[in-house]
Amino acid sequence: MSLLELEDVSVTYRIASGEVPAVRGVSLTLDSGAALGVAGESGSGKSTLAMALLRLLPRDAHVGGRILLDGEDVLTMKWGRMRAVRWAEASIVFQGAQHGLNPVRRIGDQIAEPLLVHGLAKPDAAGRRVTELLEQVGLPAWRARSYPHELSGGQRQRVMIAMALACSPRLIIADEPTTALDVMVQAQVLSLIKELVAEHDISLIMISHDLSVLADVCDQLAVMYAGRVVEHGPSTEVFHDAKHPYSRALAAAFPTVGDPASRLAPKGLGGDPPDPMQLPSGCAFHPRCPVALDECPTLDVELWPAGERRSAACVHVREKEGAS
Numbered sequence: 001m002s003l004l005e006l007e008d009v010s011v012t013y014r015i016a017s018g019e020v021p022a023v024r025g026v027s028l029t030l031d032s033g034a035a036l037g038v039a040g041e042s043g044s045g046k047s048t049l050a051m052a053l054l055r056l057l058p059r060d061a062h063v064g065g066r067i068l069l070d071g072e073d074v075l076t077m078k079w080g081r082m083r084a085v086r087w088a089e090a091s092i093v094f095q096g097a098q099h100g101l102n103p104v105r106r107i108g109d110q111i112a113e114p115l116l117v118h119g120l121a122k123p124d125a126a127g128r129r130v131t132e133l134l135e136q137v138g139l140p141a142w143r144a145r146s147y148p149h150e151l152s153g154g155q156r157q158r159v160m161i162a163m164a165l166a167c168s169p170r171l172i173i174a175d176e177p178t179t180a181l182d183v184m185v186q187a188q189v190l191s192l193i194k195e196l197v198a199e200h201d202i203s204l205i206m207i208s209h210d211l212s213v214l215a216d217v218c219d220q221l222a223v224m225y226a227g228r229v230v231e232h233g234p235s236t237e238v239f240h241d242a243k244h245p246y247s248r249a250l251a252a253a254f255p256t257v258g259d260p261a262s263r264l265a266p267k268g269l270g271g272d273p274p275d276p277m278q279l280p281s282g283c284a285f286h287p288r289c290p291v292a293l294d295e296c297p298t299l300d301v302e303l304w305p306a307g308e309r310r311s312a313a314c315v316h317v318r319e320k321e322g323a324s
């Protein structure tokens with residue numbers, strides 16, 4: 001049974017100079033207890049998509065399509081219901097934990113807040129839950145009395161994960177949860193996330209530019225380029241045998257988890273990702289594509305089947321798989 005279904009989701013920012021189509025026609029499903037990785041370079045629309053899931057986007061963002069969380073459309077929910085869903089049913093961990101924590105409040109009070117706000121615990125019980133959550137994320141109970149500046153970056157990210165777990169949500173969205181951390185701490189936080197989602201049967205959407213990290217943690221991968229999903233399938237297959245030339249370049253840039261090369265741009269790709277306000281015609285990837293054909297600039301691109309439970313938006317896949 002799907003916990004989350006995205007049907008033709010699009011997000012357009014309306015700014016003074018025009019419209020920014022940040023997410024274009026994304027359809028994905030996430031089964032209960034499964035982990036989906038969303039990969040792509042900076043600007044591909046990953047964070048916009050994540051924020052759209054919990055309606056956390058600024059007012060100038062216009063969202064289309066349907067986002068069904070356990071069958072309920074997030075986009076048409078009343079605000080009261082939406083607030084109840086956040087933290088309690090789905091929570092989000094952002095990149096750079098230092099920005100997500102209040103610098104002048106103790107850690108324990110911040111972890112307890114979602115429990116108290118949602119009326120899920122009285123102060124005493126919330127205190128006990130904070131101790132339990134700190135233990136789950138590998139921090140001693142006395143850390144509840146610390147302030148954020150007394151913790152390392154990795155510890156702060158653990159606190160953010162404890163907050164995300166506080167109300168026992170069914171879905172956690174982790175947006176580049178380890179990007180700001182050094183390689184060793186990154187590996188520790190990743191294994192913590194893996195362990196927690198498995199133990200608590202939580203569904204996970206994890207966002208990263210690093211395909212190797214996602215392949216390590218997630219069952220399924222969606223690769224985004226210029227606001228669209230260009231490849232989707234089981235993560236190890238997409239990572240080791242990508243069908244789209246963009247996914248291949250991303251996979252080649254991040255050979256193993258935590259590799260220092262993960263800070264580099266995709267190998268073999270010239271140029272930059274396109275400006276969403278001036279998207280190339282046809283397949284938006286064609287100006288950077290090493291295997292582009294004459295027809296790519298005018299191609300009506302879609303996700304074509306690329307083997308069992310796999311799809312890719314590349315003309316070569318369409319030809320090989322015999323789709324039309």
Ligand SMILES: Nc1ncnc2c1ncn2[C@@H]1O[C@H](COP(=O)(O)OP(=O)(O)OP(=O)(O)O)[C@@H](O)[C@H]1O
Nearest residue numbers: 013015020022041042043044045046047048049276
């Ligand atoms: N508030 C906003 N107003 C206008 N455009 C925006 C806004 N937020 C994001 N964008 C644009 O939307 C596009 C997608 O941005 P988004 O942050 O979702 O990408 P991303 O893949 O998450 O990138 P990163 O990895 O750098 O966070 C980009 O072109 C970005 O400039």
